[in-house]
Amino acid sequence: MKRTSLVIAAFLAFGISGSAHADTDSGTNAEAAVDTERDPARLFEASVDALAKGHAATAIAGFESLGDHGVVDPVVSYDRGLAYAARVRAGAEQPGDLGRATHGFEEARDLTKDSALAADASRALTDIRAEIARRRARAGDPVEFEHGASFGRSIVTLLDENVWAVLAGIFAAALAVGIVLRARATAPRAKVAGNTTAAVAGGLLLVTSLVLYFARDARLHLREGVVVIEGAHLLDDRHVALGGVAPIPEGARVRILDDGIDFTRVVVSETKGYLPSNAVLPLAKR
Numbered sequence: 693m694k695r696t697s698l699v700i701a702a703f704l705a706f707g708i709s710g711s712a713h714a715d716t717d718s719g720t721n722a723e724a725a726v727d728t729e730r731d732p733a734r735l736f737e738a739s740v741d742a743l744a745k746g747h748a749a750t751a752i753a754g755f756e757s758l759g760d761h762g763v764v765d766p767v768v769s770y771d772r773g774l775a776y777a778a779r780v781r782a783g784a785e786q787p788g789d790l791g792r793a794t795h796g797f798e799e800a801r802d803l804t805k806d807s808a809l810a811a812d813a814s815r816a817l818t819d820i821r822a823e824i825a826r827r828r829a830r831a832g833d834p835v836e837f838e839h840g841a842s843f844g845r846s847i848v849t850l851l852d853e854n855v856w857a858v859l860a861g862i863f864a865a866a867l868a869v870g871i872v873l874r875a876r877a878t879a880p881r882a883k884v885a886g887n888t889t890a891a892v893a894g895g896l897l898l899v900t901s902l903v904l905y906f907a908r909d910a911r912l913h914l915r916e917g918v919v920v921i922e923g924a925h926l927l928d929d930r931h932v933a934l935g936g937v938a939p940i941p942e943g944a945r946v947r948i949l950d951d952g953i954d955f956t957r958v959v960v961s962e963t964k965g966y967l968p969s970n971a972v973l974p975l976a977k978r
Contacts, residue, residue, distance in 0.1 A: 755771060795975065799975050824941060
């Protein structure tokens with residue numbers, strides 16, 4: 693969906709401000725309201741309009757309904773995050789609202805190729821997590837917690853998978869040129885140039901090929917989610933709380949290993965365990 697601005701003031705007292713993103717500046721009229729449930733575009737417009745008017749609960753219902761329709765879109769995810777944040781700001785917070793706001797912004801950042809939207813989502817995440825940290829500090833809980841991707845995952849997602857593939861192709865061609873030059877050159881300088889080209893290109897080809905492999909593996913197999921309840925306890929195979937493991941804060945990003953009806957197997961900071969299925973909301977993928 694296209695990204696235009698519809699100004700929304702001060703979603704959260706603790707710092708979030710921004711704009712909802714819509715396809716159009718006009719809202720739906722009364723005659724079209726009946727059709728919104730059958731038309732995702734109209735449902736999106738109606739939800740953005742509700743968010744602009746401060747009707748957070750209505751906006752949340754609309755954006756969640758879009759998900760039920762199978763809509764996967766970074767703008768929808770971002771605006772859903774704003775809607776949950778707006779409900780917190782309005783004093784009508786429901787348990788899990790901060791976690792679900794985090795989920796919306798994380799998903800928007802993962803899905804979008806729009807640098808401006810990604811920056812908006814990152815700023816919103818910073819503000820949301822700052823509020824979560826303040827609440828944890830007041831409760832006497834640890835403030836610092838793992839909530840982002842690992843360093844390796846960050847490198848893999850630094851560029852699009854196709855870009856890594858193109859770079860690997862370029863370095864493969866450079867390696868071939870270096871090998872041919874080294875084999876056919878008669879002048880000492882040309883041989884040195886061939887050796888240098890082959891050595892540098894070979895090293896870069898190895899690195900980009902590894903990154904490409906892990907990028908493809910992540911696209912096909914990596915599943916992540918966001919914890920949407922406060923103080924979730926990681927459980928063992930008997931579904932008993934693991935000893936020596938601190939409760940997982942709301943808004944933490946975790947890796948999903950397996951889904952179950954009642955419990956989801958996850959990895960949190962290299963520790964494997966189970967969480968209640970309703971505690972983890974999976975992140976959509978491109």
